[in-house]
Amino acid sequence: MQHDFPLTLHHVLDRMRTLNADAEVVTLRTAEGTRTRATFAEVAARVDLLAGALQVRGIGEGDRVGTFAWNSQEHIELYLAIPCIGSVLHTLNIRLFPEQLAYVANHARDRVIFVDDSLVPILEKVAPLLETVELFVVIGDGPTGALEPVVRYDDLLAEATPVQAYPQIDERAAAALCYTSGTTGNPKGVLYSHRSTLLHSMAAGLADTFGVNRSDRILPIVPQFHANAWGLIYAAGLFGASLIQPGRFLQAEPLVALIESEKVTFAAAVPTIWMDILNHLDAHPDADVSSIRLAPCGGAAVPPALMKALEERHGVEILHAWGMTETSPLGVVARPPADAVGDARWSAKSSQGRPVPLVELRIVDEEGVVQPWDGVAAGEMQVRGPWIASGYYLNDESADRFDQGWLRTGDVASVDPQGYVRISDRSKDIIKSGGEWVSSVELENELMAHDAVREAAVIAIPDERYTERPLACVVLHEGRAATVNELRDHLVGRVAKWWIPESFAFVAEVPKTSVGKFDKKVLRQQLTDGELSVQRYDTAAQQVSL
Numbered sequence: 289m290q291h292d293f294p295l296t297l298h299h300v301l302d303r304m305r306t307l308n309a310d311a312e313v314v315t316l317r318t319a320e321g322t323r324t325r326a327t328f329a330e331v332a333a334r335v336d337l338l339a340g341a342l343q344v345r346g347i348g349e350g351d352r353v354g355t356f357a358w359n360s361q362e363h364i365e366l367y368l369a370i371p372c373i374g375s376v377l378h379t380l381n382i383r384l385f386p387e388q389l390a391y392v393a394n395h396a397r398d399r400v401i402f403v404d405d406s407l408v409p410i411l412e413k414v415a416p417l418l419e420t421v422e423l424f425v426v427i428g429d430g431p432t433g434a435l436e437p438v439v440r441y442d443d444l445l446a447e448a449t450p451v452q453a454y455p456q457i458d459e460r461a462a463a464a465l466c467y468t469s470g471t472t473g474n475p476k477g478v479l480y481s482h483r484s485t486l487l488h489s490m491a492a493g494l495a496d497t498f499g500v501n502r503s504d505r506i507l508p509i510v511p512q513f514h515a516n517a518w519g520l521i522y523a524a525g526l527f528g529a530s531l532i533q534p535g536r537f538l539q540a541e542p543l544v545a546l547i548e549s550e551k552v553t554f555a556a557a558v559p560t561i562w563m564d565i566l567n568h569l570d571a572h573p574d575a576d577v578s579s580i581r582l583a584p585c586g587g588a589a590v591p592p593a594l595m596k597a598l599e600e601r602h603g604v605e606i607l608h609a610w611g612m613t614e615t616s617p618l619g620v621v622a623r624p625p626a627d628a629v630g631d632a633r634w635s636a637k638s639s640q641g642r643p644v645p646l647v648e649l650r651i652v653d654e655e656g657v658v659q660p661w662d663g664v665a666a667g668e669m670q671v672r673g674p675w676i677a678s679g680y681y682l683n684d685e686s687a688d689r690f691d692q693g694w695l696r697t698g699d700v701a702s703v704d705p706q707g708y709v710r711i712s713d714r715s716k717d718i719i720k721s722g723g724e725w726v727s728s729v730e731l732e733n734e735l736m737a738h739d740a741v742r743e744a745a746v747i748a749i750p751d752e753r754y755t756e757r758p759l760a761c762v763v764l765h766e767g768r769a770a771t772v773n774e775l776r777d778h779l780v781g782r783v784a785k786w787w788i789p790e791s792f793a794f795v796a797e798v799p800k801t802s803v804g805k806f807d808k809k810v811l812r813q814q815l816t817d818g819e820l821s822v823q824r825y826d827t828a829a830q831q832v833s834l
């Protein structure tokens with residue numbers, strides 16, 4: 289038998305203090321590029337102070353502590369101090385609507401909320417609705433607004449004595465809590481245990497996943513409130529990769545400047561951010577992003593055209609990955625077979641990928657029958673494993689999302705014999721035309737492969753004959769034009785003929801969710817409200833009625 293010790297985040301903190309002491313945290317602080325730097329050893333010392341300060345205020349085991357913040361050094365300190373004193377880190381999504389924000393903070397019963405000064409104006413509007421918050425802590429020296437009672441982060445640390453001893457924690461105790469961005473109903477909470485978080489961090493170091501290692505300089509563009517920045521903070525702490533924190537500067541220009549000047553090796557973001565970065569790089573061919581070894585991208589299907597353009601024109605290799613808040617989020621990663629070249633390589637890379645070790649996956653049809661991995665049979669993807677949620681936090685209504693330990697993801701997919709998963713849709717977004725499924729994801733990917741198309745989101749439009757038909761909502765690149773005819777021609781031979789939409793809406797922007805994904809719920813509402821100007825291709829007259 290082996291020696292055993294609880295798999296808690298103390299181990300990450302210890303490694304930051306000792307083995308990984310020299311790795312650094314860089315935080316971008318101003319639009320002009322001012323940044324602060326601290327070594328992991330310095331960060332660990334501040335974590336001890338923060339932990340001491342919280343304990344003195346009576347915050348301890350099981351208490352929920354909220355953060356309402358961008359990615360920064362302080363937010364990393366909170367990521368470690370809160371779980372290591374046995375409290376639960378609750379990352380609040382700064383882009384939630386006020387009612388949703390109040391709902392999650394009240395549901396979680398947050399006792400303290402740490403907030404960036406730049407976000408005080410948002411939080412202070414919600415503050416009167418918060419039922420359990422006893423203290424606000426403002427990070428930075430901007431106004432504290434109407435928040436009350438309030439202290440400043442720096443004062444808290446200046447007055448603190450370092451924690452004497454961290455409590456021993458059961459590895460299955462909660463470390464963090466994150467609510468799903470939930471497209472319908474109230475957001476649902478997902479609890480991560482110390483054990484699940486540590487195991488998940490180990491998985492991020494595997495060569496066939498992210499391969500996070502000591503040579504990495506990681507830029508988590510994905511916010512710390514989106515599934516714990518995909519686990520990158522803890523993985524970096526464990527393996528000794530430096531972290532480059534972009535603060536609130538999430539536009540392509542400052543991000544590219546940060547990549548260049550900090551020699552970032554690894555940058556993770558949702559596809560919409562990579563689209564912005566691609567446009568910026570195309571317009572600034574001198575930008576040098578050659579330090580990037582890997583650019584994980586997920587949260588939504590990555591258009592193959594985006595992947596190819598970034599790799600072929602700018603040397604940035606995208607790694608497509610699938611995950612959910614419920615899966616911590618690492619679930620499926622698209623590493624192509626070593627010998628795959630050309631189309632075979634791109635085909636594997638544009639799938640969602642293969643399940644990572646310790647994640648089990650199955651496809652189940654509408655009758656509950658498990659489907660073969662033949663690349664054709666489709667159904668709901670279900671997953672389970674040590675970092676996959678087995679229930680939502682204090683929420684009995686959603687018990688039907690789980691089936692004997694399997695998480696029902698709500699994603700419709702097929703799996704090929706090599707284990708590559710291909711998602712055709714989110715079940716809520718499915719378009720059923722004449723009784724057959726049309727994959728909105730595939731249509732979007734092919735539309736976005738057109739030179740003039742910047743963004744494309746496909747939703748269902750009611751149809752007398754076929755019940756539903758696809759409606760393509762398209763954003764064109766600035767200064768570019770494309771007619772409905774051209775777009776339809778472009779789709780010929782790329783998708784099944786009967787999938788090709790007759791209806792198009794040219795829009796200025798596809799609405800985005802709080803974590804930057806296409807928001808089809810809003811598009812559907814706009815369609816219902818008559819706000820989309822839909823152009824129909826008249827199949828009888830063979831021309832477009834504008």
Ligand code: AMP
Pocket residue numbers: 468469470515585586587588589590608609610611612613614640697698699711714803
């Ligand atoms: P969230 O918990 O907000 O990150 O949302 C999780 C959902 O995002 C999944 O259930 C999928 O519908 C979608 N998603 C995440 N990654 C991908 C991907 N690589 N391809 C397609 N959909 C994805």
